Amino acid sequence: MRDALLINYEYCTGCHTCEVACQKYHDLEPDQFGIKLSQIGPDQIGQRRWQYEFVPIPTDRCDRCVSRTAKGKLPMCVQHCQAGCIQLGSVVEMASKIVSDKYVLFS
């Protein structure tokens, strides 16, 4: 099984860096994505509680940046994520890093 992307979307601010870092490295057009943000909310779910969050989702264009990882570099989205909330590794290793709510694992 290929490596998995683990995203802690508690801290994803929706900055679009993962999308553009991927597009520039893989020569993708602005409307082609190797990873794409999705948005939850804004949804008022309590008197003082809002859900307004983002989750980046890898697409079939994502090759886990094998050409970078082969050289010991991080994938573009993992390295440049402004919030530092994306990791790459084996499913088992990544699953062990889920230590609280709001992690999502893309195998």
Add this chain to the structure above:
Amino acid sequence: MEKEGNETCCAPKTADDPTGRKWTWEEDGFTVVRANARTAPGCHDNCGVLMYVKDGKIDHVEGDPEDPYNQGRLCLRCLTLPDMMYHEDRQLYPMKRAKEERGNPDAWERITWDEAFDLIETKIKALQAEYGKECVDIAAGTGRDVIIYETLLQRVLGTPNQGMGFFPGQACYIPRSFSTNLKSGALYEGDYSQFFPDRYDNPKWKRPDYVLIWGNNPVVANSDGTLGHWIVECMKRGTKLITIDPKLTWVAAHSEYWLQVRPGTDAALALAFGHVIVEEDLYDHEFVDNWTYGFNEYKEAVKEWTPERAAEIADVDVDLVYAAARAIGNAEGWALQWGVAMDQTSEGFYTGMAAYDLVGITGMFDHPGGMVAGIAPFNIGFPWIPSKEEVDWIPQDPAMRPPVSKPELRGLNAMGMPDAESVVEGMEGDAGSNDYTIKCVWFFATNPLANEGAQPKRTYEAIIEGTEFNVVMDTWMTPTALACADVFLPVATYAERSGISGHQPYRTGAIVKAVEPAGEARSDQSILVELGKRFCGEEIFPFDGPEDLYDYMMKRSGACFTYEDMKKRSWAYPEVDYFRYKTGGLRPDGEQGFLTPTGLYEFYSVALEAMECPAIASYVEPPASPVSTPELFEEYPLILTTGARNWGYFHSEGRQIPHLRRVQPEPICRIHPDDAKKYGIEDGEWMIIENYRGSCKQRAEVTPRIKKGVVSCDHGWWFPERDQHDGTYFGTFECNPNNMLSYKPGSVGLGNSYKSDLCRVCKA
């Protein structure tokens, strides 16, 4: 003046160890150049970048994983740098155009740099001989580090008129930084560990218990040298947020307390926070008793500011006011992350003071996880706030007039900057209380017709009718350049030039030329050196080039660095300690205390009293509001706020870059669903926003994120894809919310009401 040698003297002590750090290497067929990113394209930060060069061009840019500043991360603007550098619309050659042909895209004539400098020298010298040196206005933008060289340009051209381009009240950081500098003797920054090269692992550092985010969307704005995502790193380590914003931003949604404030009422809230902290005895007695001045006056001033009163004015729940005040009152460490919304309340000068006094009563100065004094690293101030020593080698005429202004604008006048409307009046020939004649505008990395300038049509007409000669330095043919320039000078990007990064007090570093400039573009600094030679002479400007200039200025700073030293090590961190008011580290005389008239933090400012300005923070209702102008409010029943930052863009920059434009293709005005329903606006429709000064058209985003009764307009828009012949200057006037804003600054001349005016809306 004799040119002095640049030999390296004793190496200064740094907190980082550069051993083994390389500034360039070969990798997979690329030459990699390590440097600090700067402007152009514009930015307020200096992230570490690795530029991958092939065949003399930048192929791609990555974040530098070893650089403590950004730790490998990088945002959209640097990731798309090559798209900007090699864009077909980028301006690559100096050009001139006859004054009568302003606005005509076909009238440009390509010239050499020598011809451009000759023309500039002849024209400006002639104008200054006829109208006085002050007839030149230098209008600057905010891209760091280049705009800091505006101070040198001002000295070179010998004019007192230098400020932000047609921006009333200099309302970006200057109002609050000036007023709070008078109170504390320094600029203070939230402590997100950025002062230490080992960052979050530094044993002296503690994460703030709370970050109070006030009128700022730090993860998008990255303003004034604070990389907003540092706060996200603090959140991972347990920091909680309190956010004061009329809009549900990401940080607001992730805050323990979010106060959805009515725009422009921030000072009332700040005074109420102070009220709670004083009344409930949550203040830091040790600090207040030993290190402050005017606490009794402050106590008296906040007495009437009950949370109930402030909550009514600011339109927030009163229990949130109590909760937020108690949270910071009880915090071991908390940081104030304040934004430009402070300055863009009409009395931004005092709004900043009101918020800052909370730092004072809780003793958060130079406190771990609090606020840290921003002192120029290694005394190198010139890439941020030049010291007197760093600039006074360029002589100034002692008889130079003060900047054009009005006598009642005492704060602005003390600051020594021009009043934006007085500059316009100086071009209109109706200077009112002054007799200045402005005949030349030098646009230095600024695009005021599309961006920060008030009343852009009036400004445009005044420039076209009133000036004899205008120079624009930019990378693009902007609306301002197309409309106003007589000479266009193409400038280099940060990848094409050298520089000293600085700007923020955490560290300094090198901007490194990785490739030759595209076309005939030149760096701002090399243009400045040539202008210096022509206007001040070789004696004053004996420099061979920019690096020579940096070395000379660093020598004047007393810093034992040369540009080559800095380039080789890429970054240098000074050793920073906390509680410097106790150790003498804040004053040049080495005495304990703050660099203020009393040596203390001043709740009551002695300097302001001497300037005959109110000396203590207060709240004043915005000039146009439901409360101050109820009749106007009946006609214009929505509060207009402007200028919220968007991903990928830096003010009016970036619209040409397809990967940035995709993120936000058009100007957006946010409106609450209840208001949209009331005024018949559907999500995604074009909407007219208008008031008693003008109107603009933007795309409606119907969203519950914005406070009911408030609309939030984007700023800085133009459509570079439009035909330059269509007479619309890339459509900028039609979508610019500044059509609705006033040139009037706050009472002391600093601050404006850009974020709190009135308007109405209808379907376009």
